[in-house]
Amino acid sequence: MPGQSAAKAHKQYAVSKLTEQVFSWGRYPKIAHQHVHKPAWNDQVPGILTTAATGSLLPHGLGRSYGDSCLNDTRELIDCKRLNRILAFDETSGMIRCEGGVSLSDIIDVFLPKGWFLPVTPGTRFVTVGGALANDVHGKNHHRAGTFGVHVRQIALHRSNDGLVICNSEQNADMLRATIGGLGLTGVMAWADIQLKRVAGPWIDAESVPFESLNSFLDLSRESDGRFEYTVAWLDCFAGKNARGIFFRGDHSDEAGCEIRRNHGPKLPCALPGWMLNRYAVKAFNAAYYNIHSARQGVSVVPYDSFFYPLDSIRQWNLLYGRKGFLQYQCVIPENNVEAVGELLERIARSGMGSFLGVLKQFGFSPPAGMLSFPRPGITIALDFAMRGERTLKLMQSLDEVVQQSGGALYPAKDARMSPSMFETSFPRWRAFVPYIDPKMSSSFWRRVTGGR
Amino acid sequence: MATTTTVTSPRSSASNASDLSGSSLKKIVVLGATSGIALEVQRQLAERGCELLLIARSFQRLAELQADLHIRGAQKVLAYAADLASVEHHASIFGFVRETFPDFDTVLLAYGSMQDQKESEASIDVLLEEIQVNFVSASAILTLFAADLEQRHTGCIAAITSVAGDRGRRSNYVYGSTKGALSLFLQGLRSRLHPAGVRVITIKPGPTRTAMTDHMPNAPRFADPEQVAHDIVRALERRSPDVLYTPKIWRYIMTAVDHIPEGIFKRLSF
Numbered sequence: 001m002p003g004q005s006a007a008k009a010h011k012q013y014a015v016s017k018l019t020e021q022v023f024s025w026g027r028y029p030k031i032a033h034q035h036v037h038k039p040a041w042n043d044q045v046p047g048i049l050t051t052a053a054t055g056s057l058l059p060h061g062l063g064r065s066y067g068d069s070c071l072n073d074t075r076e077l078i079d080c081k082r083l084n085r086i087l088a089f090d091e092t093s094g095m096i097r098c099e100g101g102v103s104l105s106d107i108i109d110v111f112l113p114k115g116w117f118l119p120v121t122p123g124t125r126f127v128t129v130g131g132a133l134a135n136d137v138h139g140k141n142h143h144r145a146g147t148f149g150v151h152v153r154q155i156a157l158h159r160s161n162d163g164l165v166i167c168n169s170e171q172n173a174d175m176l177r178a179t180i181g182g183l184g185l186t187g188v189m190a191w192a193d194i195q196l197k198r199v200a201g202p203w204i205d206a207e208s209v210p211f212e213s214l215n216s217f218l219d220l221s222r223e224s225d226g227r228f229e230y231t232v233a234w235l236d237c238f239a240g241k242n243a244r245g246i247f248f249r250g251d252h253s254d255e256a257g258c259e260i261r262r263n264h265g266p267k268l269p270c271a272l273p274g275w276m277l278n279r280y281a282v283k284a285f286n287a288a289y290y291n292i293h294s295a296r297q298g299v300s301v302v303p304y305d306s307f308f309y310p311l312d313s314i315r316q317w318n319l320l321y322g323r324k325g326f327l328q329y330q331c332v333i334p335e336n337n338v339e340a341v342g343e344l345l346e347r348i349a350r351s352g353m354g355s356f357l358g359v360l361k362q363f364g365f366s367p368p369a370g371m372l373s374f375p376r377p378g379i380t381i382a383l384d385f386a387m388r389g390e391r392t393l394k395l396m397q398s399l400d401e402v403v404q405q406s407g408g409a410l411y412p413a414k415d416a417r418m419s420p421s422m423f424e425t426s427f428p429r430w431r432a433f434v435p436y437i438d439p440k441m442s443s444s445f446w447r448r449v450t451g452g453r
Numbered sequence: 454m455a456t457t458t459t460v461t462s463p464r465s466s467a468s469n470a471s472d473l474s475g476s477s478l479k480k481i482v483v484l485g486a487t488s489g490i491a492l493e494v495q496r497q498l499a500e501r502g503c504e505l506l507l508i509a510r511s512f513q514r515l516a517e518l519q520a521d522l523h524i525r526g527a528q529k530v531l532a533y534a535a536d537l538a539s540v541e542h543h544a545s546i547f548g549f550v551r552e553t554f555p556d557f558d559t560v561l562l563a564y565g566s567m568q569d570q571k572e573s574e575a576s577i578d579v580l581l582e583e584i585q586v587n588f589v590s591a592s593a594i595l596t597l598f599a600a601d602l603e604q605r606h607t608g609c610i611a612a613i614t615s616v617a618g619d620r621g622r623r624s625n626y627v628y629g630s631t632k633g634a635l636s637l638f639l640q641g642l643r644s645r646l647h648p649a650g651v652r653v654i655t656i657k658p659g660p661t662r663t664a665m666t667d668h669m670p671n672a673p674r675f676a677d678p679e680q681v682a683h684d685i686v687r688a689l690e691r692r693s694p695d696v697l698y699t700p701k702i703w704r705y706i707m708t709a710v711d712h713i714p715e716g717i718f719k720r721l722s723f
Contacts, residue, residue: 040489040664041514082664085521110525 022077025318026066027271027325028387028416031073031444036060040082042099042158042190048078049160049188055442055453059184061101061128065135066328067416069183069445078188080130086110087191094196095153100130100189107196108304116196117252117304119151123359125309130189135413136181136373140230140248140308143364149180150369156190160440164190178436180370183412185441201257204230204307206250210294214243214342218379221362224249230307234293235358236286237348237383243341245360246293253301267315271323279352286354311357321386329396330382330411331403332363332375340406341379344399348383351395355384371433374411374426382414393417412445423449480557481689482506482550484537484594485564487514489663490613493682494561499527501686506531506554508546509564537564538586540593547597559689560598562591562612565632567665573627580627587631592638599642603649610646611654611689612639616698618657619707623722643695654688655696659703676700 020033037048037057049057058072060079071077083101090096094116098107104118105125111117122137131137136149145151154168157179165187167176179186207228211217217233224231228249235245311317318326333340341360348354359382363375385392400422403410409426410418423430430450446452481498483491486507495505499522507522509515512534519530533549535542550557566586573580595610602608617625618633636655643653660666662675669675676699684699698704713721 038664038667040492041487041511041517043511043513085517086524087517087520089524 020077022060022071023063023325024067024070024416025064026327026387026416027318027321027323028327029068029071029073029444030325031068031071033072033077034074035076037076037078038082039078039080042083045078045083045158045188045190046163049158049438049440052076052160052440054439057440058443059100059130059134059188059441061131062103062126064124064127064131066414067412067445068448069135069412069415069443070131071444072442073444073447075442080128080188083190094198095193096196097191097193098129099191100128100133102129103127104129104132107194111196112199112202112304115198115200117199119195119197120145120148121308122148123309124312125305126312129192129194130184133180133189133192134182134184136368136370136375137413138363138375140232140250140361142375143225143231143362144229146364146366147180147369147373147375149373150366151195152176152180152192153195154193155179156192157187158190159187160438175436177369178371178433181368181372181374182370182433182436183372183443183446185437185443185446187438187441199252200254201252202304203253203255203257203301204250204304205253205299206248206302206307207299208293208297209247209249210244210290210297211247212242212244214338214345217243217245217247217360218338218362220247225362225364231361233360234289235345235360235381236290237345237354237358238283238286239345239349243345243360244290245358246290246297248307250302250307255301257303266313268317268319271319271321273322279354282354321384324387324389326384326386327392327396327416328382328384328414329399330380330414331399331408332378332380332411333403333406333408334376334378337406337408338379340402340408341381343402344381347395347398347402353385353388353392353395358383371436372412372427372430374409374413376409378408380411382411412449415445418449420449420451480504480506480554481559481561482508482554482557482598484508484560484562486518486532487511488563488565489665490658490661490678490681490685491561491563492518493678494563494685495522495527496525497682497686499523499525499530502526502528504529504531504554506533506550506557508533508535508537510534510536537594538566538590540590543590543594543597546594547601550598551601558608560595560602560608560610561685561689562595562610564591565613565615565665567628570625570627583627584631584634587628588634588638591635595638595642599646599651602651603646606649607651609652609654609689610639610642611652611656611685613656613658613685614639616657616659616703616707620710620718652692653695656685656688657696657698657703657707659698659700659706 020036022033039045056075058077060070060077063070080101083099086098088097104121104127120139122139132148133152136147138147157165157167159165165172209220211220229251231249233245233247235243361380363378363380365377404425410422481503485491487509505527507515507518515532515534519532522530531553535546566583568579568583573583614636615632617629618636621629639653639655646653658681660675661678661681663678681699688697
């Protein structure tokens with residue numbers, strides 16, 4: 001990279017092989033990149049931006065986006081994992097400043113012992129702060145706390161044309177709103193100020209309640225959202241319209257706990273053969289999961305990591321789905337169209353391709369923090385599907401019809417295949433975002449859904 | 454040249470760092486604090502609540518590191534910005550250490566340079582620069598620290614060399630010879646300081662995934678710096694070994710490599 005003009009580099013790459021294979025979490029699509037920059041210091045980022053060709057770069061964190069929103073087919077990535085320093089911490093207010101590559105896991109390890117926790121956390125701790133902001137992630141407390149972006153008070157953004165840009169509610173407020181949920185396209189995050197939240201300790205008072213229909217889920221959800229900080233439901237997606245599942249709800253416990261030693265748990269060493277996760281195995285898993293949890297229903301005090309991050313306990317669980325990878329489908333259905341959720345479940349059950357991790361959650365009513373934020377009032381549902389080629393894509397298209405008719409939306413962080421028209425339905429105002437895109441940035445996802453450069 | 458100092462408040466009792474009071478691992482000077490392996494070592498030392506004095510070229514980068522390591526649990530983080538590669542700066546560097554961190558007990562030398570082998574064959578300047586950074590300056594600065602520790606009859610000198618220094622290879626012999634020279638220097642130093650009770654550890658990492666090796670084609674198979682740092686910190690805490698291969702498998706690999714007859718070895722292109 002150093003001393004080499006971007007244009008020259010491009011020419012050279014065009015004839016050479018695309019060597020840098022980088023996977024997203026779904027391991028689909030499989031995409032090759034020309035080059036992956038790995039800056040270790042913020043002072044190296046401007047150099048990368050200025051020498052790059054237009055539309056050639058995309059910041060990349062821990063690659064936990066499921067589809068292609070964190071990939072940049074045949075172009076370049078800026079791997080931000082080494083930009084992982086915590087720059088400031090105010091012990092009285094709980095405000096931290098950290099670089100974009102710091103992981104949420106790291107924040108928990110450093111600050112939970114000091115009595116501070118993430119204001120919003122997604123279902124995995126292995127995402128970077130930059131990625132959490134770029135996808136404006138949500139968690140089990142969306143109905144109370146809104147999205148991650150709400151708690152980011154200020155950021156500094158490396159932009160290729162105007163240097164380091166400080167964005168907060170007074171200064172460049174529109175750039176901040178564009179960057180929240182902006183899929184990394186507005187620049188490379190140098191650092192962010194995040195307001196942490198006081199907690200007594202690492203424990204959660206958790207409760208699980210089985211439910212046997214969509215309506216009882218809704219009742220549970222409405223009743224619980226007023227009383228509990230965290231709510232989410234697991235769904236047996238083989239049950240069709242008579243959705244059954246387990247409703248989880250909880251609050252931070254007042255118990256000041258002793259430390260929890262994080263153990264890394266088992267790790268899948270390689271991709272399992274694709275046939276292993278067949279419909280019978282998944283169906284059996286769903287039935288067993290339901291029965292175990294409904295037998296165990298009730299209140300208990302559990303460690304935060306088993307409550308928030310059950311899947312993190314199996315490292316590389318994405319390899320379960322075999323070499324072809326998998327797709328996740330996460331949509332939101334507006335509150336007034338709840339029947340559409342039933343229709344979705346019906347279509348999935350009929351296809352026989354259900355996932356073993358169906359998640360259901362009612363979003364709150366707070367206004368979106370970013371221009372392209374996904375959460376909006378309604379029911380969100382997330383499902384995994386092993387990639388079985390055309391069959392899987394067809395099912396998802398048929399789900400798209402339901403979502404589109406209901407006036408819902410799909411989540412870019414989980415997507416590898418939505419059509420431009422589906423994106424248009426989901427984010428009708430995306431064109432207002434375009435002026436904020438850094439001219440050097442682009443992504444596979446963005447080109448696919450907007451036809452952009 | 455600039456200096457900064459931070460003295461931290463006592464860590465909260467809730468901190469999960471293990472207390473090392475009574476252990477010898479407490480006050481560490483890191484030469485080359487912004488190198489890839491040093492970054493990981495420092496982080497692990499900070500979590501243990503150590504005191505650190507960081508030396509590297511960039512004032513800005515040192516300031517970022519200072520904040521980070523302090524928040525992660527280091528009791529105290531001092532920093533001094535200077536170019537270790539030029540021997541004329543060594544007196545002032547060592548002066549700062551003596552003045553602000555007089556009771557340091559461990560020195561970790563972590564800086565180094567790996568130029569493209571072909572370039573150092575084509576350019577004498579590149580060749581000499583590599584030798585200057587990796588061997589001349591390294592042996593010079595360690596000599597200053599050695600005298601101090603020898604006089605105090607305590608402490609530990611650890612330096613990162615490389616498995617590449619165990620045998621000269623076609624593809625990497627300039628870098629390898631500078632690291633090999635440093636390993637020999639450390640071996641002699643160990644013997645010299647043994648009567649004074651000062652430990653000398655030669656750290657020989659295998660290829661490690663850091664900024665220094667990003668350009669190398671087979672980088673995905675390299676060791677993680679976290680793992681290498683973990684081994685280094687453990688070696689600093691313990692009484693042994695004198696020579697640390699990390700990851701451990703490299704001890705066996707290099708034993709095998711050492712036994713290849715020269716007549717065959719010279720034909721190998723790796």
